[in-house]
Amino acid sequence: MNIQVVGVVGAGVMGIGVSQNLAQTGYQVILVDISEAILESAEQEIKKNIRFQTLFNKEKKTGSPDESVKKITFSTNYKLLDSADFVVENVTEKWDIKKEVYAQLDAICPERTVFAANTSAIPITRIASATKRHKNVIGMHFMNPVPMKSMVEVIRGYHTSDATIEIAKSFLAQMGKECIIVNDSPGFVSNRVLMLTINEAIFLLQERVASASDVDKIFKTCFGHKMGPLETADLIGLDTILLSIEVLYESFKDSKYRPCPLLKQMVEAGLYGQKSKQGFYVYQ
Incomplete structure (x- = not known):
């Protein structure tokens, strides 16, 4: 398939x-969201990120922001997605919203189009059930920040075909990424x-244990992690963390996935981490 x-x-x-x-x-991209303000902000953020990349990766050709x-x-x-060969979905981790998005995509996109769900925890088989193209739906869990992370967790849903897996591998290879393929389960492996x-x-x-x-610091110095778990939470977004662990709790009905009350309180207070400038740490 030529994407x-x-x-x-x-x-x-x-x-x-x-x-x-x-x-x-090298891909032509159609980025869709619900408001012009969000899209204008996204455009400026992409330009800023490319400038930053260029400054710190002078040996690597990143292209100019405008290009x-x-x-x-x-x-x-x-409706512009009626020409898309491949779609990567990144909406919020709320099933009611995702289900509506996939119904729209299914009605608009050509039959050949592959849908890749960039979800944190929602099972890919459930997502595929919201479409009429179960074989063409795959999980594609990118890591943040996407341009700097070379590995992607790819999830095979119950109906995902071998052909779709191969298309996904080729698609990611052109993006300069490798993938590890796992079977479907809420939250996957990562x-x-x-x-x-x-x-x-x-x-x-x-x-107040620490x-x-x-x-x-314990995770970084004792285990060699580049970031500790709370720094990672701030990077991902505490709202996303809460939604993801709620999906796990709902899916497994296991008390070990019970969201921490402090996490819920911080989200209610609008302390989402880096994107709100405050979470477990304060950002400028």
Whole structure:
């Protein structure tokens, strides 16, 4: 399958990163979101990120911000996706919203189009059930920041075909990425482990066992992690963390996935991490 036009749904942190990476690796991109203001902000963020990349990766050709942005069409109109060969969906981790998005995509996109769900925890088989193209739906869990992470967790749903797996591998290879393929389960491998770790770290903070910086320092100095669990939570977004662990709790009905009350309180207070300038740490 010759993929030329890629639709990206959702212009949040992940949608911005995916769109930037796609444009820098030769794809024509259609980035769709619900408001012009969100899309204008996404365009400026992509330009800023490319400038930053250029400064710190002088040996690596990243292209100019203007050249890359020219490959991205920013729109609130889903109908533009009728030309997409491949779609990467990055909307919020709320099933009612995702289900509506996939119903729209299914009605608009050609039968050949592959749908890749960039979800943190929602099972791919459930997502595929919201379409009439079960074989063409796959999970594609990108890591943040997308342009800097070379590995992607790819999830095979119950109906995902071998042909779709091969298309996904080729698609990611052009983006300069490798993939590890896992079978479908809520949270997959990465977030089934990571969300538990982050949630438990927040319990430690709530119980005053250690400070946020000390929790993170233990993981970085004792285990060689580049970031501690609370720093990672701030990067991902505490709202996303909460939604993801709620999906795990609902899916497994296991008390070990019970969201920490401090996490819920911080989200209610609008302390989402880096994107709100305050979470477990304060950002300028």
